[in-house]
Amino acid sequence: MNLDDYRGVWVFIEQNDGKIEDVSLELLGAGRKLADKLEVPLGGFLLGNQIRPLANQVISYGADEVYVIDHPVLKDYRTESYMSGVMLLAQKYMPEIILYGATPNGKDLASAVATDLVTGLTADTTMLDVDVDNRLLEASRPAFGGNIMATILCKKHRPQMATVRPKVMKALEPDAGRQGKIIEEKIALNEAEMRTKVLQIVNDVTKKAKLADAHVIVCGGKGLGDLQNFQLIHELAETIGASVGGTRDVVEAGWLPHEQQVGQTGETVTPKIYFAIGVSGAIQHVVGMKNSEFIIAINKDPNAPIFDVATYGIVGDAMEIIPKLIEQFKKLKAEKGGELSYA
Structure with a gap:
């Protein structure tokens, strides 16, 4: 593996019922800064069913490129189907950095993808930066019971990946006139071959304010x-x-x-x-x-x-x-x- 072949900063755009999660918009703001320092495009990748219209929103929040896989099998999140989509994109386009929200789905997907790509993953990151000279993601998080901040590097493998907690980063102000590129990819998925089935989604109807x-x-x-x-x-x-x-x-x-x-x-x-x-x-x-x-x-x-x-x-x-x-x-x-x- 030649590390120099990997270029670009990507953000997993998590969506539920056609609505983008706030943490993904926050990560686009953080990713924009990293991409600008590395002088590479910022990409967002979006998986789901009938979600292509969301691509323009991703661009308005700072992305230069949006990679879209739209398929009925991707309607609801499942590790198997979503991992297949991310693997297809990551192996074809070879980004050097991928950021995920530290949500239940984001953490599940990131760990599965890291295993299959044989690369590193820093969990629950609270600060992000890059060493421009060495093109290294500097993912920092509290360690040793919160007594120190540890900065974790992935020197020998790509892509470099991290999950980031919601509310830690700040989203950019959306620019409805911003232009970007939408790349649509096809994937061969068969519902009959999926090892897990979504039987029911139960929404949290508690009135207790978060x-x-x-x-x-x-x-x-x-x-x-x-x-x-x-x-x-x-x-x-x-x-x-x-x-x-x-x-x-x-x-x-x-x-x-x-x-x-x-x-x-x-x-x-x-x-x-x-x-x-x-x-x-x-x-x-x-x-x-x-x-x-x-x-x-x-x-x-x-x-x-x-x-x-x-x-x-x-x-x-x-x-x-x-x-x-x-x-x-x-x-x-x-x-x-x-x-x-x-x-």
Whole structure:
């Protein structure tokens, strides 16, 4: 294998029921930067049934080329059928980098493709860059319990592949007038030969809001001391109409359920406003919230790492500061007729 034969940055465009997943659009933004540095085209590859119209959307979000395989057998995701499509494309066009969203389907597909292509795969990446001189993807993620950031290289095999968590990267603003190339490929698939069948797809109809979709989050850490003190986090969140989040230590202590954990082993969030209260700012937490629009940190330790990523910081005792915030927000709500706007 000659590594110089591989060129181009690709993004797996994951779609469900004809709607592109947000993480794929985010990866097009990250992929655009990598492709520009390497001076190669950015490609998106799209598999499904009756999905060709989505190709123009992929171009509007930064792709130069979109590779489309449209087939009835690809209507629903299955490892076997989707892997056949990706293998066809990867072996024919030989991209040097392929990025996937770290979704259940994206992680499943990436690991299967990496096995068949005999190449490396970095999982749950939180930062991406390239060594231009050596054309190496630098995929970074927390390691050793989040105590360090490890940058992983795939020096001897191609394509270089990584899965990236949703909400970590930022999508470009779409440009409806952007021009690109759509390449359609045919594949021979037979439903009768598929080893798995999709019998039913059950949609999640729960009305519980997902933390990742919240516009305002109040996150508490173990610096609050105990569960009784943590109730002030709930009170502040209720006052301002926010969702409640917590660090891993808080979840492990039983103060919050796992679905409210923010960080590498929890949710990645990008709210307009993120309150980090009693949160030290360990790497594994920061990677899950660093792209928030405004980060307001409250901590009595002036050297806490959370202040390095905070937009605004308050050094002091949270048990004295939170009640004052609640009081002021209640006054503001009364002045605004009971509603707070975060537009």
